[in-house]
Amino acid sequence: MYEFSKEQLAETLADEPRYRVDQLFRGLWLEARTIDEVTTMPKALRERVGEKFSPALRVVADVASDHGSTRKWVFALHDGATIETVLMTYDDRVTVCVSSQAGCAMGCTFCATGQAGFTRHLTIGEVLEQVMFAVRAAEPRRLSNVVFMGMGEPLENYRVTLNAVRRLHEYRGLSARHLTVSTVGVAPAIERLARENLALTLAVSLHAANDETRDSLVPLNRRYPLERLRQACEYWTQTTSRRLSFEWALIDGVNDTELAAAELARFANPLRAHVNLIPLNPTPGYLVRGSSQARVREFRDALEAAGVNATVRNTRGRSIDAACGQLANVTNPTRRVRVAPVT
Numbered sequence: 001m002y003e004f005s006k007e008q009l010a011e012t013l014a015d016e017p018r019y020r021v022d023q024l025f026r027g028l029w030l031e032a033r034t035i036d037e038v039t040t041m042p043k044a045l046r047e048r049v050g051e052k053f054s055p056a057l058r059v060v061a062d063v064a065s066d067h068g069s070t071r072k073w074v075f076a077l078h079d080g081a082t083i084e085t086v087l088m089t090y091d092d093r094v095t096v097c098v099s100s101q102a103g104c105a106m107g108c109t110f111c112a113t114g115q116a117g118f119t120r121h122l123t124i125g126e127v128l129e130q131v132m133f134a135v136r137a138a139e140p141r142r143l144s145n146v147v148f149m150g151m152g153e154p155l156e157n158y159r160v161t162l163n164a165v166r167r168l169h170e171y172r173g174l175s176a177r178h179l180t181v182s183t184v185g186v187a188p189a190i191e192r193l194a195r196e197n198l199a200l201t202l203a204v205s206l207h208a209a210n211d212e213t214r215d216s217l218v219p220l221n222r223r224y225p226l227e228r229l230r231q232a233c234e235y236w237t238q239t240t241s242r243r244l245s246f247e248w249a250l251i252d253g254v255n256d257t258e259l260a261a262a263e264l265a266r267f268a269n270p271l272r273a274h275v276n277l278i279p280l281n282p283t284p285g286y287l288v289r290g291s292s293q294a295r296v297r298e299f300r301d302a303l304e305a306a307g308v309n310a311t312v313r314n315t316r317g318r319s320i321d322a323a324c325g326q327l328a329n330v331t332n333p334t335r336r337v338r339v340a341p342v343t
């Protein structure tokens with residue numbers, strides 16, 4: 001349903017009066033309807049184009065937690081690959097977390113998606129349909145934020161991510177700053193994104209500010225070590241004038257020490273980056289625990305004392321395995337979990 005740009009919709013309905021394109025566009029994009037529900041269009045026409053605009057996602061699991069304010073879906077795609085999408089409702093905003101790939105090739109040791117490996121890139125329609133599904137589920141609240149923090153590395157699926165961001169801005173009127181792309185640190189792609197002239201928000205999953213520890217958590221660090229990543233981050237802030245944030249999953253005894261806080265402050269301060277802290281969610285393939293709540297607070301205090309703005313993010317959806325990739329793994333018995341070495 002969401003594979004096509006507005007121009008492509010118009011081509012599909014080229015032999016129809018122009019207002020049909022507007023009806024279809026309005027139905028799909030503004031009212032988040034399925035083609036069958038766009039009843040302003042005659043039934044015969046809906047049937048004729050119906051197959052082209054059929055849904056790409058089939059719900060295979062639908063779970064809620066946090067008293068209904070967090071909702072998570074596992075969707076099967078046409079080829080049986082599975083992805084996950086999480087909707088989080090707050091007092092001041094409604095955020096959907098979308099997947100950009102089925103699986104992920106980056107192999108971060110602590111991440112359930114990384115442990116399961118890569119299946120394939122998502123198409124733009126598959127990405128956008130996750131958002132529009134959430135738009136509908138969120139009603140009567142209005143979906144305000146989209147974060148690319150589900151399964152996959154969005155900057156590895158660069159064109160799709162970029163065009164999805166553009167369409168969400170142009171077609172749904174979402175403010176670019178309410179669109180967040182999270183990356184593990186694909187340095188050249190960060191620089192390319194900086195040149196696209198979009199005021200979106202960039203989050204870099206840092207997790208360690210020394211190369212030895214980061215190599216062990218994020219294999220991509222061997223290709224783009226911290227100094228290379230720092231250059232890309234600096235380029236981002238200079239080119240876009242946008243702040244960036246670092247994601248830091250606190251892992252007991254690995255990256256939650258005084259030393260780790262000092263290294264992070266030294267890395268983040270010159271970039272004036274904001275730090276989001278979240279205790280690691282346990283995954284079957286990584287046998288180290290997340291930090292205790294007390295340790296999380298101490299770590300935040302150490303950062304603040306060193307002049308870094310840090311926020312402790314709450315662990316929405318922990319009880320429904322809503323951390324990156326977890327639920328899709330649980331519900332997909334064909335996926336085998338590779339056990340990563342413990343650092």
Ligand code: SAH
Binds near residue numbers: 279
């Ligand atoms: N590939 C991108 C976006 C998807 S992962 C990236 O890595 O940034 C989204 C976020 O979830 C990242 O910050 C990632 O480091 C984090 N994450 C993955 N597994 C986690 C876990 N078990 N506990 C806490 N955060 C995790």
Ligand code: SF4
Binds near residue numbers: 106107184
């Ligand atoms: Fe991929 Fe992000 Fe998970 Fe790393 S943390 S394996 S980049 S999804």
